[in-house]
Amino acid sequence: MRTRDSAATRTKLLDAARDLIRGKGYAATTVDDICSAAGVTxxxxxxxxxNKEQLGVAAIEHFGSMAEAFFANAPFKALPDPRDRVLGYVDFRAALLNGEIAQYTCLMGTSVQEVYATHPEIRAACDAGMSAHVAELERDIEEARRLYAPEAEWTSKSVGYFIQSVLQGAFIFVKAKQGPEVALESLAHLKRYLQTLFGMKADANLEEKTA
Structure with missing residues (x-):
């Protein structure tokens, strides 16, 4: 029972840190804030x-595990064609751009922008987490490349990082504009670009469909 309660308390702290840091940033989030939100002493x-930095690293890892499970069970993962899975991933990310900004933006991207020069352990955890997500995307991209663009000179890894670069930049504009409109347009452009990489005709009406 004590072990179960202890694990539950730890999870409450990690969840509280995840939500508060996404909403307020790492520096502005205090240990007292986290304890209050988690309902623990x-x-x-x-x-x-x-200390808070150790929690910050653990929260990044916790977020990464949750994201891995979330995307593994997303509808696009069941599509038989790898090209459709790659494009479906972009559609899925676009569909998530609603509700509270802090609930759909990335804890890793939010954290690393703020602490990359001051908290190397958190920076490294963010790098590891985001790179792991790219590696997961890379599998579908590589399979699609072999089927539809076998002579391409680009690498699946570089395209995976490009997709994430667009997403993280889109999240910045979500925060700056306090809304997802620019992000949705950016993801529409991203999807059109991916379509051309895989030998498809880009959908000129994609922005209307995405929005």
Whole structure:
């Protein structure tokens, strides 16, 4: 029972850190904020984590595990054609751009922009998490490349990082504009570009469909 309660407390702290940091940023989120949001005492916090930075790393890893499971069970993953899975991934990300901004933007991207020069352990955790997501995308991209663009000089890895670069940039404009319109247009352009990479005619009406 104690082990189960301890694990539940740790998860509450990780979930609270995830949501608060996405909404306020790492520096503005205090240990007191996290404890209050999690409904636990400060003593419980320090039972699980030596300091906020250790929690920050753990929250990044926790977020990565949740994202991995979430995308593994997304509808596009069941599509038989790898090209459709790649394009479906973009559609799926576009469909997520609604509701509270902090609930659909990326904890890793939010954190690394702020702490890359001051908290190397958090930066490294963000790099590992985002790169792992790129590697997962890379499998479908490579399979699609072999089927539809076998003579292409670009690499699946580079396209995976490009997709994530567009997404992370789109999240920045979501925050700047306080809305998803620019992000949706950016993802529409991204999908058109991917269509041309895989030998398809780009859909000129994609922005209307995405929006």
């Amino acid at each position: 400060k003593g419980s916090f320090f039972h699980h984590f030596a």
